[in-house]
Amino acid sequence: MKILRIIYYLFIAVIIIIALLLVVSIFSITGNFKVMVVQSGSMEPAIHTGSIVVAKPAAEYKQGDIISFGKASKTKASVTHRINEIKEVNGVKSYVTKGDANNAPDLGETAQSEIIGKVLFSVPYAGYAVDTAKKPFGFMLIIVIPAVIIIYDELRKVKDEIIKIRAKKKEAKYGEKIKKESGEEAKEA
Numbered sequence: 001m002k003i004l005r006i007i008y009y010l011f012i013a014v015i016i017i018i019a020l021l022l023v024v025s026i027f028s029i030t031g032n033f034k035v036m037v038v039q040s041g042s043m044e045p046a047i048h049t050g051s052i053v054v055a056k057p058a059a060e061y062k063q064g065d066i067i068s069f070g071k072a073s074k075t076k077a078s079v080t081h082r083i084n085e086i087k088e089v090n091g092v093k094s095y096v097t098k099g100d101a102n103n104a105p106d107l108g109e110t111a112q113s114e115i116i117g118k119v120l121f122s123v124p125y126a127g128y129a130v131d132t133a134k135k136p137f138g139f140m141l142i143i144v145i146p147a148v149i150i151i152y153d154e155l156r157k158v159k160d161e162i163i164k165i166r167a168k169k170k171e172a173k174y175g176e177k178i179k180k181e182s183g184e185e186a187k188e189a
Contacts, residue, residue, distance in 0.1 A: 008149070008153075011149070012146060012149070012150075015142060015145070015146045018126075018129045018130060018133055018142060019133070019142055021035065021052060021126060021129070021130045021133075022130050022133045022134065022142070032056055032057055032117070033054055033055070033056050033117075033120075034054070034055050034056070034068070034116050034117055035052055035053070035054050036052070036053050036055065036068055036077075036078055036080070036116075037050070037051075037052055037053075037077075037127030037130055037131050038050065038051045038052075038053055038080055038122070038127060039077045040099075041101055042081065042099025042100070042101050042102050043066070043080060043081065043082070043099050043100050043101065044100065044101045045100070045101075046066070046082075046100050047066070047080060047119070047122045048122075048124045048125065050124075050125045050126075050127045050128040050131075051122040051123060051124045051125060051126065051127055052122060052123045052126045052127045052130060053068060053080055053119045053121075053122045054119070054120045054121055054122070055067070055068040055080075055116050055117030055118060055119050055120065056117045056118060056120055057115070057116070057117040057118070058117065058118040061083055061086070061095065061112075061115065061118060062083065062086075063083050063084070063085065063086055064082060064083060065082070065083050065118050065119075066080060066081070066082050066083075066118070066119040067080070067081065067082075067083060067095070067097070067110075067115050067116070067117065067118055067119065068080045068115070068116040068117055068119060069081075069095075069097070069110045069114045069115045069116055070110075070114060070116075071114075078116055079097070079106075080119060081097035081098055081099045081102075081106060082097065082098060082099070082100060083095050083096070083097055084096045084097055084098040084105050085105070087109065092111075092112075093112055094109040094110060094111055094112075095109060095110045095111075095112075095115070096109055096110075097110055
């Protein structure tokens, strides 16, 4: 029974973490952090497909930094690649990026204004859960399954309490009956 309780709490914790990651990936976090899901294997093995990356704008970007850039929308995802080369023309920097698993650098250069931020860390494969939660069926699973489990658990606790209360009432009633009977016997003696 203890194992089931541990599994139950682990499951609830995972659901809560996924829900938080979902919210965080949709809205900006205080401190200008951005959470994104990696959609391709272009950064393997450094960052796996389905990972979540956390990026934050930096004052300066250096060659070798992993950055996320581009406009993320419903139809187009941002890109997370490594800075391969930095070019400067008339004091304006642009960055040539390349995925670690790609043979050649990206076709276009990335302007400073297009950079979302430098990748601080990634969480492997957590993006699959967040991506699933963004879909209607996945969102229902994130809300409905935990709600059903919590409601079931609470109803079970209420039922157990009702059984305990009834048992105490029966015990008290039975105790009074015994006292009355023993009191009558004492009077007869």
